[in-house]
Amino acid sequence: MASKFKKDDGKGDPAISTASLPDIVFMLLFFFMVTTVMREVDLKVNVVVPSATEIQKFKNKSLVTYIYIGSPTEKKLGTSSRIQLGDAYAEVKDVGAYIETRRGEHDEAEVPLLVTAFKVDRETKMGIVTEVKQELRKVSALKISYSTVEGLASN
Amino acid sequence: MAKRDAPEINAGSMADIAFLLLVFFLVTTTMDSDMGMMRKLPPTLPPDMPKPPPIKDRNVFVVLANSNDQLLVEGELMDISQLKEAAKEFIENPMNVETLPEKKPTEIPLFGTRQVSKQVISLQNDNGTSYELYIQVQNELAAAYNELRDQLARDEFGVSYQDLIDKKEKAKIKAIKRVFPQRISEAEPKDVGN
Structure with missing residues (x-):
């Protein structure tokens, strides 16, 4: 009965099946595909938004126009705050025209619902923000939102 | 002749392809925050508008922020952490104190006649005030x-205000907003010392 207690014949442990690996990876893949939001613009200014607690979520993201204000990412441009509209730096006086072009991309019925969101770095001085707000008032873009992250104020 | 099985397709590289895609989405993904504090700007007034009647001092809660990020609330230096309680006391005026806002009986649906205070919060900042402090003040108010x-x-309906918003009970929300209307007026910033 030698065969009954046969010793290992050199085959080793059976290989672990990796057939389910693609399934797991695909599951992760679909998760990220669904949750991903493609960055709408390349940021040319450093923006770390402040935190706040009394905040709401945007109802419709396609109605939001972003205005970025912060120090330029390129060191040679200095450290004073700059405004970014779309993909380029802009001056305060350009804000009105930019809002008008954004309005042109929407139906007339949607225009009163458009929101202008401020993504402003926490170190920024209020002077430039106020100037932009005055420009928005001139073109009657009165619905604004200060972008913040949720959390207790840090101080 | 024995029937030959169809050769099995090697699925080993499937994982590699999936990983490649996964890494791509991992890199491009930005968990973008789409949260913010909604505000409305005042419309521009026609130049021939008559001046609004002056508001009594006792009805105005003055918050000033200077370029050193210090707060002056109703003439006193105050830390941001105390602003909320001070504002609450001002808005509500529970003891009907002489120096806090007047109240006016108003007919409000669902509540009947209520004493509504004539409070206005006036916020003025300097051009040198930091955006962070500005947001904090807005947040506290x-x-x-x-x-x-x-x-x-909670007193009237037994549920939190957030619950009313979630359930879209417009009539109740409107009544509550009539009792405590949010009146924050922002003055044009001054430019003192940058």
């Missing part, structure tokens, strides 16, 4: 209103 509204919702 909004929190003061929200806490008062929440208290009223």
Whole structure:
């Protein structure tokens, strides 16, 4: 009965099946595909938004126009705050025209619902923000939102 | 002749392809925050508008922020952490103190006649005030209103104010907002010392 207690014949442990690996990876893949939001613009200014607690979520993201204000990412441009509209730096006086072009991309019925969101770095001085707000008032873009992250104020 | 099995397709590289895609989405993904504090700017007034009647001093809660990020509330230096309680006391005026806002009986649906205070919060900042402090002040003032509204919702309807918003009970929300209307007026900033 030698065969009954046969010793290992050199085959080793059976290989672990990796057939389910693609399934797991695909599951992760679909998760990220669904949750991903493609960055709408390349940021040319450093923006770390402040935190706040009394905040709401945007109802419709396609109605939001972003205005970025912060120090330029390129060191040679200095450290004073700059405004970014779309993909380029802009001056305060350009804000009105930019809002008008954004309005042109929407139906007339949607225009009163458009929101202008401020993504402003926490170190920024209020002077430039106020100037932009005055420009928005001139073109009657009165619905604004200060972008913040949720959390207790840090101080 | 024995029937030959169809050769099995090697699925080993499937994982590699999936990983490649996964890494791509991992890199491009930005968990973008789409949260913010909604505000409305005042419309531009026609130049021939008559001046609005002056508001009594006792009805105005003056918050000043200077370029050193210090707060002056009703003439006194105050830390940001105390602003919410001060604002709540001002808005509600529970003891009907002489120096806090007047109240006017108003007919409000669902509540009947109520004493509504004529409060206005005036916020003025300097051009050198940091955006962070500005947001904090806005946040504290909004929190003061929200806490008062929440208290009223619990007293009258037995649910939190947030619940009313979630359930879209417009009539109740409107009534609460009539009792505590959010009146924050922002003055043009001054440019003192940058």
